[in-house]
Amino acid sequence: MSTAATADASSSGDTTEGSVRLLTLQSEDGEVFEVKETIATQSVTIKGMVDDDCATSTIPVCNVTGRTLAMVIEWWNKHEIGAVSNEKELKEWESQFDTIDDKSDRDDVYDLLMAANYLNIPTLLDCCTSAVAEAIKGKSTDEMREFFDIKSDFDEKEEDALRKENQWAFEN
Amino acid sequence: MKRTKQLPHVPDHIILEILRSLPGKSLARFKCVCKSWHSFLSQLKYDHKVILCSSSSFRSVDFEASSRNIIKDVRLDFPLEVGGGVCGYTVIGSCNGLLLVIYDEGLVIWNPWTGGHKALSSLFDPLENFDDFGCYFDDRFGFGYDHSTDDYKIVRISRSDDNKYQVEIYSLKTKSCQKRITLPWQIGYIKRRRQPGNFINGALYWPIRYAVGFESISLAVLRFDLSNQEFNVILSPKEFQRREQLGVLGGRLCMFGYNRENHMCMWAMEDNVENQNQNWIKLLSIPLPPLEETEGRFLIPVCFMNNGELLLTTGQRKSYIELIGDIQEFFIYDAEEKTLKEMRGINEFFTVYKTITYTQTLVSPLMY
Numbered sequence: 317m318s319t320a321a322t323a324d325a326s327s328s329g330d331t332t333e334g335s336v337r338l339l340t341l342q343s344e345d346g347e348v349f350e351v352k353e354t355i356a357t358q359s360v361t362i363k364g365m366v367d368d369d370c371a372t373s374t375i376p377v378c379n380v381t382g383r384t385l386a387m388v389i390e391w392w393n394k395h396e397i398g399a400v401s402n403e404k405e406l407k408e409w410e411s412q413f414d415t416i417d418d419k420s421d422r423d424d425v426y427d428l429l430m431a432a433n434y435l436n437i438p439t440l441l442d443c444c445t446s447a448v449a450e451a452i453k454g455k456s457t458d459e460m461r462e463f464f465d466i467k468s469d470f471d472e473k474e475e476d477a478l479r480k481e482n483q484w485a486f487e488n
Numbered sequence: 489m490k491r492t493k494q495l496p497h498v499p500d501h502i503i504l505e506i507l508r509s510l511p512g513k514s515l516a517r518f519k520c521v522c523k524s525w526h527s528f529l530s531q532l533k534y535d536h537k538v539i540l541c542s543s544s545s546f547r548s549v550d551f552e553a554s555s556r557n558i559i560k561d562v563r564l565d566f567p568l569e570v571g572g573g574v575c576g577y578t579v580i581g582s583c584n585g586l587l588l589v590i591y592d593e594g595l596v597i598w599n600p601w602t603g604g605h606k607a608l609s610s611l612f613d614p615l616e617n618f619d620d621f622g623c624y625f626d627d628r629f630g631f632g633y634d635h636s637t638d639d640y641k642i643v644r645i646s647r648s649d650d651n652k653y654q655v656e657i658y659s660l661k662t663k664s665c666q667k668r669i670t671l672p673w674q675i676g677y678i679k680r681r682r683q684p685g686n687f688i689n690g691a692l693y694w695p696i697r698y699a700v701g702f703e704s705i706s707l708a709v710l711r712f713d714l715s716n717q718e719f720n721v722i723l724s725p726k727e728f729q730r731r732e733q734l735g736v737l738g739g740r741l742c743m744f745g746y747n748r749e750n751h752m753c754m755w756a757m758e759d760n761v762e763n764q765n766q767n768w769i770k771l772l773s774i775p776l777p778p779l780e781e782t783e784g785r786f787l788i789p790v791c792f793m794n795n796g797e798l799l800l801t802t803g804q805r806k807s808y809i810e811l812i813g814d815i816q817e818f819f820i821y822d823a824e825e826k827t828l829k830e831m832r833g834i835n836e837f838f839t840v841y842k843t844i845t846y847t848q849t850l851v852s853p854l855m856y
Contacts, residue, residue: 452510
């Protein structure tokens with residue numbers, strides 16, 4: 317094969333990634349990202365668009381801010397096959413999502429969760445749900461209502477009875 | 489810059505996904521958050537798990553999530569202080585995710601997943617019928633759920649002075665003994681307490697010997713219907729020669745043991761046919777030579793995996809006291825190649841003496 321020799325002289329131009337196609341994603345607040353197709357198709361939603369040939373122009377990613385989309389792309393890069401040499405390194409990197417210490421952390425994980433849901437990225441969704449689970453497992457019922465913005469529809473009597481039934485779960 | 493925006497509405501399916509990965513104790517608490525969570529969490533069901541018991545601790549094993557080389561297990565903390573009794577504690581029943589455990593202070597109903605428990609010290613005097621070692625040496629137990637009255641019942645079978653079996657049926661709701669029955673003389677040897685009654689479809693089952701006429705003694709199953717509180721006897725398949733036991737596998741009552749050719753065989757009782765002896769169907773027979781090393785080792789089926797493969801463990805005939813000895817090995821039976829594949833990874837210092845299958849539920853023992 318002599319393709320390497322012939323390509324050498326002329327093709328220093330448009331695609332630096334060789335034959336890999338770049339997709340253009342635009343966040344809700346107008347930020348534009350160029351992402352390798354092989355990476356972006358970790359999103360089932362985007363993969364569907366690529367398969368249907370609908371990914372030729374800019375893809376609007378509504379409901380996801382530029383800040384969050386940048387985090388999503390970082391996730392994709394880390395999870396591209398061959399990008400991280402070993403499982404342990406990946407787990408360490410992922411562990412930053414495991415702790416939700418303050419409100420801004422919580423907002424980040426929340427945003428990622430919604431983005432993972434919208435873009436349908438199973439690995440990211442799993443990671444975010446377990447991060448949230450880890451963060452809420454010790455919470456009281458009132459804190460849970462606040463966290464998920466839920467109003468109790470039990471009357472006082474019903475709630476008392478339920479608490480009694482599960483009394484050990486409220487200890488320490 | 490900190491953002492102070494309102495949280496977006498999280499779709500229900502994501503909330504459910506999050507809840508699914510929480511520990512039982514948190515879920516029991518979160519049942520009180522709102523009505524829709526309560527109904528979702530009350531119906532939440534998981535695959536069955538296996539609990540391994542030693543005389544001093546419990547481990548829950550998820551064989552579905554385990555691979556051949558790594559058995560995934562977690563330690564379960566028994567909620568009560570156990571004193572210096574020789575016997576530690578023994579599980580004498582498993583039903584709807586609740587275990588009935590006997591220990592030196594009496595009985596306790598325990599949901600090992602959520603940690604909820606209820607001591608039953610008032611139900612009957614724990615010291616009555618204890619032998620010198622502090623064990624209920626001679627009593628047999630059963631623990632089951634009666635749908636018709638939404639009640640859990642404990643059946644205790646003890647030998648009376650005239651060598652007949654006395655049965656007492658306790659109700660958890662009324663906290664009292666509801667019925668006393670003397671079993672007919674034909675019902676002979678009922679296996680000991682390490683093999684409690686098996687609960688399935690509203691009834692409890694124990695393996696027994698049954699006298700047919702005055703001359704022949706047959707292997708049989710004693711059935712107790714929890715709603716009408718009646719006993720009846722079902723004769724067993726004739727194939728078994730030794731080591732026969734009962735278990736609930738794949739949602740059916742199964743009898744397994746060794747036949748004349750030394751094959752481990754397994755029969756299942758067909759649903760809703762409770763009389764006579766035509767109601768058994770043969771599920772499988774494992775044509776393997778007896779296990780090596782020690783002569784007394786034998787196979788005991790534990791459960792069917794989701795893919796239909798059979799998980800087995802081993803028992804060993806020890807002394808005259810118990811049929812089941814120390815169990816340390818687990819195998820998957822490959823029906824095509826007719827071989828046993830060993831699963832490894834259980835802590836080698838953990839001496840398993842009993843395996844119990846259960847399903848994780850959020851049933852609270854305090855409701856009864």
